[in-house]
Amino acid sequence: MKKKLLNMVAISLMLVLAAGTVFGAGTKEAEKETTVNMFQLKVEIKDAIDEYAATYSAATPGVTVKVETLGGGADYGGALKAKAQAGQMPDIFVIEGRGGYDIWKDYIADLSDQSWVADTDLAFKVDGKVYGFPVAIEGYGLAYNADILAKAGIDPAKLTTRAAYEQAFKTLEAKKAELGIDAPVAMAASVAGGMWWVAAQHNLACYWGGGLDFNDTSIIDMALQGKLDDERFLQYAKYLQLLFKYADQKILLNGSYDDQVGAFAQGKTAFLHQGNWVDPNLKQLGVTFPIGYAPHAFLDTEQTGLYLFAPSWYCVNEKSPNAEAAKAFLTAMATTAEGHDYMVNKAGMIPAFKSVKLQPAGQLSQALMAANAKGGNYGVFFGMLPDGAGQNVFGPIFDLFAQNQNNLNQFIADMKKAVANLPNM
Amino acid sequence: MQELSGERTPMKKNSAVNIVFLAPCVLTFIMIIIIPFFFGLYYSVTDWNGVSDDVAFVGLKNFRGLASSPDFIYSFLITIAYTLINIVFINIVSFILSLIVTSKIRRRNFYRSGFFVPYLIGGIVLGYIWQFILNNILVKIGTTYSIAFLETSFLSMPNTVIWTMAVVNTWQYAGYIMLIFVAAIQSIPSSLMEAANVDGANYFHRVIHILIPMMANAFTISIFLTLTTSFKQFDMNMTLTNGGPATRFMDAPVKASQLLAMNIFNTATANRMAEAQAKAVVLFIALLIVSLIQVSVNKKKEVEM
Numbered sequence: 001m002k003k004k005l006l007n008m009v010a011i012s013l014m015l016v017l018a019a020g021t022v023f024g025a026g027t028k029e030a031e032k033e034t035t036v037n038m039f040q041l042k043v044e045i046k047d048a049i050d051e052y053a054a055t056y057s058a059a060t061p062g063v064t065v066k067v068e069t070l071g072g073g074a075d076y077g078g079a080l081k082a083k084a085q086a087g088q089m090p091d092i093f094v095i096e097g098r099g100g101y102d103i104w105k106d107y108i109a110d111l112s113d114q115s116w117v118a119d120t121d122l123a124f125k126v127d128g129k130v131y132g133f134p135v136a137i138e139g140y141g142l143a144y145n146a147d148i149l150a151k152a153g154i155d156p157a158k159l160t161t162r163a164a165y166e167q168a169f170k171t172l173e174a175k176k177a178e179l180g181i182d183a184p185v186a187m188a189a190s191v192a193g194g195m196w197w198v199a200a201q202h203n204l205a206c207y208w209g210g211g212l213d214f215n216d217t218s219i220i221d222m223a224l225q226g227k228l229d230d231e232r233f234l235q236y237a238k239y240l241q242l243l244f245k246y247a248d249q250k251i252l253l254n255g256s257y258d259d260q261v262g263a264f265a266q267g268k269t270a271f272l273h274q275g276n277w278v279d280p281n282l283k284q285l286g287v288t289f290p291i292g293y294a295p296h297a298f299l300d301t302e303q304t305g306l307y308l309f310a311p312s313w314y315c316v317n318e319k320s321p322n323a324e325a326a327k328a329f330l331t332a333m334a335t336t337a338e339g340h341d342y343m344v345n346k347a348g349m350i351p352a353f354k355s356v357k358l359q360p361a362g363q364l365s366q367a368l369m370a371a372n373a374k375g376g377n378y379g380v381f382f383g384m385l386p387d388g389a390g391q392n393v394f395g396p397i398f399d400l401f402a403q404n405q406n407n408l409n410q411f412i413a414d415m416k417k418a419v420a421n422l423p424n425m
Numbered sequence: 426m427q428e429l430s431g432e433r434t435p436m437k438k439n440s441a442v443n444i445v446f447l448a449p450c451v452l453t454f455i456m457i458i459i460i461p462f463f464f465g466l467y468y469s470v471t472d473w474n475g476v477s478d479d480v481a482f483v484g485l486k487n488f489r490g491l492a493s494s495p496d497f498i499y500s501f502l503i504t505i506a507y508t509l510i511n512i513v514f515i516n517i518v519s520f521i522l523s524l525i526v527t528s529k530i531r532r533r534n535f536y537r538s539g540f541f542v543p544y545l546i547g548g549i550v551l552g553y554i555w556q557f558i559l560n561n562i563l564v565k566i567g568t569t570y571s572i573a574f575l576e577t578s579f580l581s582m583p584n585t586v587i588w589t590m591a592v593v594n595t596w597q598y599a600g601y602i603m604l605i606f607v608a609a610i611q612s613i614p615s616s617l618m619e620a621a622n623v624d625g626a627n628y629f630h631r632v633i634h635i636l637i638p639m640m641a642n643a644f645t646i647s648i649f650l651t652l653t654t655s656f657k658q659f660d661m662n663m664t665l666t667n668g669g670p671a672t673r674f675m676d677a678p679v680k681a682s683q684l685l686a687m688n689i690f691n692t693a694t695a696n697r698m699a700e701a702q703a704k705a706v707v708l709f710i711a712l713l714i715v716s717l718i719q720v721s722v723n724k725k726k727e728v729e730m
Binding site for chain 1: 474475476477478496560564577578580581666667668669670671672673677678679680682691692693694695696697
């Protein structure tokens with residue numbers, strides 16, 4: 001008898017378990033009010049956006065905004081696909097450029113009629129229609145340690161041509177011991193360190209947009225047709241070679257993000273090839289020296305602008321019944337004082353909206369904001385490339401050039417071949 | 426259980442219980458292995474991008490592209506090379522380790538668990554630990570004491586990176602294979618070894634002529650395990666080298682340590698799902714063929730008691 005009882009218990013337990021797995025996923029609570037689900041990938045703003053969503057939900061009767069964050073190297077695109085397949089597509093999600101748009105275009109709502117559109121230059125547009133809400137402005141130039149440059153007698157305001165950079169790097173190289181630096185530049189290009197994007201994405205963006213009008217995409221359009229501008233690319237390649245030659249070789253060939261930013265923060269290099277997203281890292285590392293941005297001036301002619309872009313855009317899921325509530329949430333973020341306070345003070349971002357008057361705390365962010373106000377900056381267009389072009393195609397080419405820095409012609413030939421293949425990707 | 430309770434239950438009554446106990450496993454297996462497998466085969470002949478519902482049949486286009494893509498061919502070849510290195514390294518090292526821990530050496534139980542511990546560290550963590558050792562500690566030692574070959578990291582040289590990965594993988598995996606060998610050695614009757622000893626065979630003769638033939642089935646298993654795990658290596662590859670550094674192959678820059686699994690992953694994350702799926706099918710077929718050959722060859726060498 002006892003055994004039978006045990007059997008019964010075991011069987012019923014198994015049944016319950018099986019039923020749980022089969023039906024558990026399907027249960028849904030009855031909800032009267034609208035819940036806007038947002039799925040975003042900036043880990044560094046998680047707390048800030050959670051707090052803002054909670055405040056917004058409390059102030060807006062009938063609407064609750066829930067934010068889920070996945071990022072920091074995790075596969076956001078894969079997770080979003082899994083959600084879409086599971087029928088749980090979020091109401092607000094993130095794309096990072098043209099590649100993401102092409103994948104998700106069936107889901108992306110037209111936002112052209114939103115009130116914030118007139119207030120920004122960086123909305124995501126296809127064929128004149130607005131599809132993406134710019135999350136923030138990010139940007140970069142060549143960040144410099146003003147103390148070291150002053151000691152070496154270099155005026156950062158004069159770094160506006162490749163020749164000026166070459167002179168400055170030579171001076172720094174000669175005074176290395178005196179200044180206590182390991183190398184003039186902290187630059188990273190290695191596939192191994194996961195840093196291909198610094199060289200093959202951000203630095204290469206100088207070639208795509210540098211010295212042109214902010215919205216001038218002629219060079220990258222040409223590349224998407226499979227052609228390089230030979231003369232312009234030669235100047236760019238020489239500038240890249242210069243950066244490589246005067247970079248800390250260990251960081252260049254094998255360093256991680258922490259190695260690169262750490263070296264600059266400890267005053268071991270005079271320049272850092274990174275954008276304003278390093279502000280929180282520099283603060284964490286206790287940096288007190290003054291920092292500014294010099295332009296990536298790769299041309300023979302003068303260049304004074306920085307590179308500004310929206311790294312990602314919020315898109316609204318057109319197929320969701322909550323699309324209007326989602327649009328209202330984004331509009332509130334862009335147009336209300338609370339939204340501005342969240343973007344600038346809580347999340348530490350530079351908003352892409354001209355009506356925002358608050359100042360971010362980081363030195364590099366301030367430099368970018370000043371440059372943005374001044375104008376004459378350059379657009380960043382790597383988001384227009386096919387998915388995987390940076391990581392799988394350009395990445396190894398730049399890594400190989402970093403290993404063989406004297407082989408300029410090989411680098412140019414490799415890039416020519418890779419660009420010629422872009423239309424097939 | 427049956428003998429203890431004294432009851433006799435015919436087999437038929439038990440079959441209901443069997444089904445109930447098996448059902449969750451079988452159901453899960455079908456849901457997460459069998460069905461996705463056939464979906465995968467299907468997607469490899471389409472242009473699916475991972476999201477879109479309109480999936481078009483493109484025949485073998487995805488497969489044809491692979492034959493002319495330098496990065497895939499390179500990944501395929503380097504994976505075979507890595508697997509061969511690994512099979513040799515791991516089996517030799519773990520065989521030696523198993524001889525050590527089955528000898529009369531003092532603290533052999535301590536060594537047994539010590540050699541096994543690396544296997545318990547996950548591949549992701551292990552990759553980062555060894556990256557730090559190779560990129561920072563060894564290089565620091567090299568520059569401090571001016572030892573030329575240590576001054577550049579082994580991970581930054583295209584020619585050494587595969588070997589370095591194999592060494593790290595051996596460090597991780599040898600303890601596990603060692604356990605299989607230890608079990609095999611212990612199952613050999615000691616009378617055989619003693620008889621050989623009496624007949625005047627020295628230690629090497631005993632190992633080569635008795636131990637190795639008697640444990641041939643253990644070699645079948647261990648070679649199979651090392652072969653399949655090396656072929657599918659991903660986690661340690663990702664964290665230790667991330668595929669880098671770059672090297673030149675078929676006149677195109679490729680990633681020197683990007684094994685096949687990582688190549689598939691990188692293709693998939695670039696939203697080329699169907700192409701990645703085609704690569705995965707190639708990996709599956711290659712692995713199937715190689716391991717079937719290996720097992721059938723090894724089986725012939727096994728000795729029955």
